[in-house]
Amino acid sequence: MSASIPTTGAPERPDWTDRMLDLEVGAVAHGGHCVARHEGRVVFVRHALPGERVHAVVTEDHGGSFCRADAVTVLDAAPGRVTPACPWAGPGGCGGCDWQHADHDTQRDLKAAVVAEQLSRLAGIERDVVCEALPGGPLGWRTRMRMAVTDDGRPGLRAHRSHEVLPVGDCPIAVRGALDPVVARTWTPTAEIEIVADAAGETHATELLEGTRRLEIGSGTAHEHAAGRDWALPAPAFWQVHPGAADAVVSAAVEGVGELGADDVVWDLYGGAGLIAAALADRAGDVSIVESDPDATAAAGENLADLPAARVVRxxxxxxxxxxxxxxxxxxxxxxxxxxxxxxxxxxxxGAVGARRIVHVACDPAALARDVAALAEAGYTLERLRVFDAFPMTHHVECVATLVRRRSAAELDPSNRT
Ligand SMILES: C[S@@+](CC[C@H](N)C(=O)[O-])C[C@H]1O[C@@H](n2cnc3c(N)ncnc32)[C@H](O)[C@@H]1O
Incomplete structure (x- = not known):
């Protein structure tokens, strides 16, 4: 047996898990938490707001430069603090919502700050950002959600950063009544349930178990209305989650695309069922919807059959x-x-394809900022940015960025024109 060899290098950090910290909470960070500092380390604190003083218990510490904590006592509350609408929102509770303890205006200010910070840090762009509310308020908006199942067959939602399933029967951000048929029965333990509440008021629920899908509730065809059209699509195909988001995204995308001529060619990449393409296809010569999901391409083909300029590229x-x-x-x-x-x-x-404009729709501000930086290298300038609070109570946002191709010196020089 060999003797143990003494190791050298950085001293081991003590594990802070379960330690209670007294924290001055700093700025919001991407991911639904705020940043605090303690004894030279960064602490990502959930259930807190910038400017607050809290007692927070460390929930996760992997020994690096940061750890995670939940604020459990608020010593000095920020002006935007409210009592969460949901009893499952709080330390140790459901991981679905991040900002139930903030009023709706504060939530949007936090999201705007995150988008601005990500653009600054990852793309070097300094910009004031406004996060626009969608109609309907912060509750009762969620039309699509995935539930887990407890060991005794009840639908539930997972605790934050955990596999534990909490028997959350009535989620207040879900469309009112949408979950009633789902929670009224039992499901296979270890399954997941994919739930769609469509605009016609029908709930569709599919049980997902070991790679198989079984429609258990509803017809499986979701009926939606957006961009001035009625839509019918397989329930699992992508559709915006907030009832007001499809129209908001379409109008921002149309605004970003700008003038179109009868000969113009448009690509709608990651086009889903053709939502954005439908709003462009009567003004352009050719609109190609590029999409990989066969359910979505079939839906695009059927829903856009009256628009000859639209074609589907699977x-x-x-x-x-x-x-x-x-x-x-x-x-x-x-x-x-x-x-x-x-x-x-x-x-x-x-970017190298050379389109005059690129409209980038993104639900993750960090991914958007990285893409904007890459497109800037390819010759594009961020002209316009719309940010929508399409996921109230959570840290998620929907962004529509318009990028315009910078013209090269040769293009700008009149002597080069023939
Ligand atoms: C965020 S959704 C957008 C859908 C559509 N633009 C809309 O607003 O309804 C992204 C879509 O991209 C599709 N998708 C994912 N990866 C893809 C890929 N590599 N190529 C093409 N489509 C993809 C998904 O199936 C999904 O429909």
Whole structure:
């Protein structure tokens, strides 16, 4: 047996887990928490607001430069603090909401500050940001949600950063009544339940278990109304979660796209069921909806059948981009990728296509800021930014950024014109 060898290097940090800290809470940070400092370390504090003094218990400490804590006692409250509407929102509670303890105006100020900070830090852009409210207030808006199931078969929601399932029967941010048929019965323990409450008032619930999906409640066809049209789509296909978000995103995207001519070619990348394309296809010559989900492409084909300029390209953006650029080079690109954004490489490739405008729809401000930075390197300037509070009570936002291609010196020099 070998003797243990003494190690050298940085001294081991004591584990702060369960330690109670007295904290002056600083600025909001991306992720639904605020930043505090204690004995030279950063503490990400949930359930607190900037400017407060709190007692916070450390919930997670992996020994790095930061740890996580929950504010459990508020010693000096910030003006925007309110009592959470939901009894499950609080230390040790449901992980779905981050800002139930802030009034709605304060929530939007916090989100605007996060978007501004991410743009500054990741894209070097200094900009005042406003987070716009959508109609309907902060409760009763959630039309799509995924629930877990407790060991005894009750639907529930997971605790923050945990697999524990809390038997949250009545989620106040869900559309009122939407969960009634879901919580009225039992489900298979370990399953997940995908719930869609459509604009026609029907709830669709699918049980997801070990890679299989079984529709248990509803017809499975969601009926929506947005962009002045009625839509029918398979319930699992992507649709905006807040009832007011589809129209808000479409109007911001149309504003960002600007003037279109009858010969203009538009790409609607990550086009879903064609929501944004539908609002552009009567003003452009050709609108290609690029989408990988077969449910969504089928829905786009059916819902946009009356718009001859719209066509569906089924495939992954990263795969079809080059051939599409050869056959149908775009004047304008709309890109609405999933939460992780385009990523540096793909943003660079999209920028290199040379469209005069790129409208980037994003639900993660950090991903948006990274993509804006990559598009800036490809020659685009952030012209306009709309930020919507499409997920009240949570830290999430929906952003619509319009980027305009900078003209090169050669393009600007009149002597180069023929
Ligand atoms: C945020 S949704 C946007 C949908 C649509 N623009 C809307 O507003 O309803 C992103 C969409 O991208 C699709 N998607 C995800 N990864 C993709 C990829 N690599 N290529 C093409 N589509 C993708 C998803 O299926 C989803 O429909």
């Amino acid at each position: 495939g992954r953006v990263e795969k079809v981009l080059d051939s599409l650029a050869r056959t149908t080079p775009p004047d304008v690109i709309v890109a609405d990728p999933p939460r992780k954004g385009l990523g540096r490489e793909l943003a660079g490739r999209i």
